Amino acid sequence: MNKxxxxxxxxxxxxxxxxxxxxxxxxxxxxxxxxLIVLATxxxxxxxxMGYNSFxxxxxxxxxxxxxxxVQVGMFFPLAEWTESGGEKTFVHTPTQFFQGMAVGLVVxxxxxxxVAGLIGYSILGLRGHYFAICTLGLGVAAGEISGGxxxxxxxxxxxxxxFPDVGSLEARGEFFYFLxxxxxxxxxxxxxxxxxxxxxxxxxxxxxNEDKAEAMGIETMxxxxxxxxxSAFFCGLAxxxxxxxxxxxxxxxxxxxxxEMGVFMVLMAILGGKGTLWGPIIGATIFHIFKEGFWTFxxxxxxxxxxxxxxxxxxxxxxxxxxxxxxxYPERFGEVVDEKDRxxxxxxx
Amino acid sequence: MDFLVFQYxxxxxxxxxxxxxxxxxxxxxxxxxxxxxxxMNIINIAQGDLVILxxxxxxxxxxxxxxxxxxxIVAPVIMYFVGIAIYKxxxxxxxxxxxxxxxLATFGISILFMQLMNFAFGADVVLANSGYGTTMLFDSNVVxxxxxxxxxxxxxxxxxxxxxxxxxxxxxxxIRATAQNARAAKILGVDxxxxxxxxxxxxxxxxxxxxxxxxxTFTIHPYMGLPYTIRSFMIVIVAGLGNLPGVAMSGMxxxxxxEFADYILGTEFRIGSVFLLLVxxxxxxxxxxxxxxxxxx
Numbered sequence: 001m002n003k004x005x006x007x008x009x010x011x012x013x014x015x016x017x018x019x020x021x022x023x024x025x026x027x028x029x030x031x032x033x034x035x036l037i038v039l040a041t042x043x044x045x046x047x048x049x050m051g052y053n054s055f056x057x058x059x060x061x062x063x064x065x066x067x068x069x070x071v072q073v074g075m076f077f078p079l080a081e082w083t084e085s086g087g088e089k090t091f092v093h094t095p096t097q098f099f100q101g102m103a104v105g106l107v108v109x110x111x112x113x114x115x116v117a118g119l120i121g122y123s124i125l126g127l128r129g130h131y132f133a134i135c136t137l138g139l140g141v142a143a144g145e146i147s148g149g150x151x152x153x154x155x156x157x158x159x160x161x162x163x164f165p166d167v168g169s170l171e172a173r174g175e176f177f178y179f180l181x182x183x184x185x186x187x188x189x190x191x192x193x194x195x196x197x198x199x200x201x202x203x204x205x206x207x208x209x210n211e212d213k214a215e216a217m218g219i220e221t222m223x224x225x226x227x228x229x230x231x232s233a234f235f236c237g238l239a240x241x242x243x244x245x246x247x248x249x250x251x252x253x254x255x256x257x258x259x260x261e262m263g264v265f266m267v268l269m270a271i272l273g274g275k276g277t278l279w280g281p282i283i284g285a286t287i288f289h290i291f292k293e294g295f296w297t298f299x300x301x302x303x304x305x306x307x308x309x310x311x312x313x314x315x316x317x318x319x320x321x322x323x324x325x326x327x328x329x330y331p332e333r334f335g336e337v338v339d340e341k342d343r344x345x346x347x348x349x350x
Numbered sequence: 351m352d353f354l355v356f357q358y359x360x361x362x363x364x365x366x367x368x369x370x371x372x373x374x375x376x377x378x379x380x381x382x383x384x385x386x387x388x389x390m391n392i393i394n395i396a397q398g399d400l401v402i403l404x405x406x407x408x409x410x411x412x413x414x415x416x417x418x419x420x421x422x423i424v425a426p427v428i429m430y431f432v433g434i435a436i437y438k439x440x441x442x443x444x445x446x447x448x449x450x451x452x453x454l455a456t457f458g459i460s461i462l463f464m465q466l467m468n469f470a471f472g473a474d475v476v477l478a479n480s481g482y483g484t485t486m487l488f489d490s491n492v493v494x495x496x497x498x499x500x501x502x503x504x505x506x507x508x509x510x511x512x513x514x515x516x517x518x519x520x521x522x523x524x525i526r527a528t529a530q531n532a533r534a535a536k537i538l539g540v541d542x543x544x545x546x547x548x549x550x551x552x553x554x555x556x557x558x559x560x561x562x563x564x565x566x567t568f569t570i571h572p573y574m575g576l577p578y579t580i581r582s583f584m585i586v587i588v589a590g591l592g593n594l595p596g597v598a599m600s601g602m603x604x605x606x607x608x609e610f611a612d613y614i615l616g617t618e619f620r621i622g623s624v625f626l627l628l629v630x631x632x633x634x635x636x637x638x639x640x641x642x643x644x645x646x647x
Contacts, residue, residue, distance in 0.1 A: 053450045124629075126636040130393055130449040131646045134583055138628040141576065145622030260461060267454065301469070308462025315455045316443045 020178045027174035033289045034181035035239045038188045040269035040281035042235040048275035051208030056136025058263035062256035064109035064237030065244035069161040072101035095165040109241030117233035121226035144257030159250040177246045274323025360491040365609040373605025374502040377598045380585035382556035388591045389529040389549045395456040398578030399463035404561025405570035412478035421562035426555035433554025437547045467572040480566040501563035584628045
């Protein structure tokens with residue numbers, strides 16, 4: 001880690017800590033941005049680095065969301081009666097109960113999806129390419145449809161997460177969720193960055209480039225694929241748990257297992273920024289979120305039309321993403337040795 | 351077990367007949383998907399949305415006082431040009447790229463269509479009433495709407511016409527040649543660009559027919575597209591590309607499965623069970639192939 005990087009990280013950290021006080025009106029938006037960055041970065045682990053393009057990480061996100069809220073309620077009150085009463089506040093969490101429940105809920109929300117990913121990983125990750133993509137798409141939608149039929153978590157009418165307790169300050173809710181998501185983001189970044197500097201990342205890249213060859217070289221590809229997916233699931237579950245508390249209301253197909261929105265967003269953000277890079281998904285998520293929040297109001301009601309057009313345009317014209325474009329333009333900055341003569345020769349050949 | 355299906359055998363017969371008539375429709379959509387998958391190597395996520403769009407064409411004819419059965423003629427003609435337009439605008443830019451890119455691009459088209467239909471036609475579940483009445487079988491224990499029988503008949507008719515067209519006509523020969531080897535076909539003077547456009551158009555037209563039939567037999571809704579895509583994908587991977595009898599059989603099998611899932615698990619799990627079945631089939635095939643150290647290609 002050189003000096004420039006250190007200054008950059010430090011600057012971002014300071015900015016992140018000061019952001020809710022600098023822009024108090026945008027606290028919720030900033031929290032959502034943190035969650036989106038977490039989702040895009042972890043999608044990139046198996047989508048970008050491993051080459052397994054999944055539409056199904058929404059499964060872990062939704063699972064984490066439901067689990068965190070259920071644990072938070074279920075620890076202190078009967079869950080069935082809570083969902084029965086809908087949004088009506090028959091039961092009220094005290095601040096201690098709320099934070100305890102949230103802490104335990106987030107741990108469960110992170111661990112259970114990881115275990116689920118480990119269990120289904122062996123079956124699903126044996127599929128390749130588009131079969132994997134469609135299979136995970138099916139998993140995500142199936143999870144949404146099935147959870148919409150389960151009574152105890154609110155079935156079709158939805159599940160209200162515990163409202164934030166009264167701790168004496170109106171700003172407390174926004175600040176709590178902002179710092180929660182910001183620290184999750186830092187945790188994710190540190191984890192992903194340290195993964196990317198190990199042999200593990202090279203193995204994932206080998207799987208992406210040629211899985212058969214990687215296997216022939218003696219790498220147990222299945223083991224690494226499952227671990228890669230489990231890391232994704234861990235952070236997706238965590239992000240889901242936070243998002244559930246932040247939104248305050250969980251619906252099976254519109255909030256939790258929202259393959260049409262969040263499930264595509266995470267793929268799109270990673271591709272927009274550049275698959276298979278550390279900073280790509282972060283930049284992609286930031287630009288995407290700014291675009292989404294800034295322009296959504298102009299397209300009032302037409303957001304999804306704009307989203308569809310955006311997907312098509314990004315996929316057709318920027319499949320390499322922003323980082324890929326930068327890399328092509330300034331290869332020296334990415335540590336690639338460029339022989340000027342060689343490059344000119346290639347240009348002439350074209 | 352105290353499921354209704356097992357107590358009354360007539361319900362079993364009813365479910366089977368319903369399923370088969372429904373499955374024929376699925377097979378028609380899956381045939382279109384197999385065609386473009388085989389020729390262009392593209393998995394079109396927007397397939398189901400094209401179906402729903404075809405359904406709305408028939409529904410609008412019904413609203414303006416024309417019998418919706420004429421939609422079977424009108425919808426494919428309109429949908430053919432819609433298909434060509436989609437090809438020219440989007441698909442021809444992704445046709446020779448990575449498969450994931452085309453999946454994502456068609457996913458974008460799917461979202462776009464879903465929303466445009468939602469704006470244009472509203473978010474209500476609609477159906478075009480054909481007024482065909484019903485047929486009673488087995489002492490009126492089994493009730494079959496005539497519209498379902500009509501739709502199965504029309505589906506078979508269209509599929510048969512298309513098969514003959516693919517065998518006999520010049521364009522059909524060009525399409526089959528391109529599917530076998532695009533490069534060789536190009537060398538031998540086939541304009542593959544035109545063939546691709548025509549294939550996508552034919553696929554969209556088939557979706558249009560299926561959609562028109564669905565609008566008179568079942569219901570349509572702007573967001574109901576994705577299940578049709580998944581069903582046709584499932585049918586194609588079970589049957590294999592270019593296996594026409596297989597597509598018909600697995601289509602009917604899927605239809606029967608769905609009807610039984612509906613009776614046994616309840617209607618709220620119907621779509622969920624379709625998606626789960628897809629996952630199970632893929633996982634089953636993966637384990638079967640991995641014994642030979644192969645994988646699905």
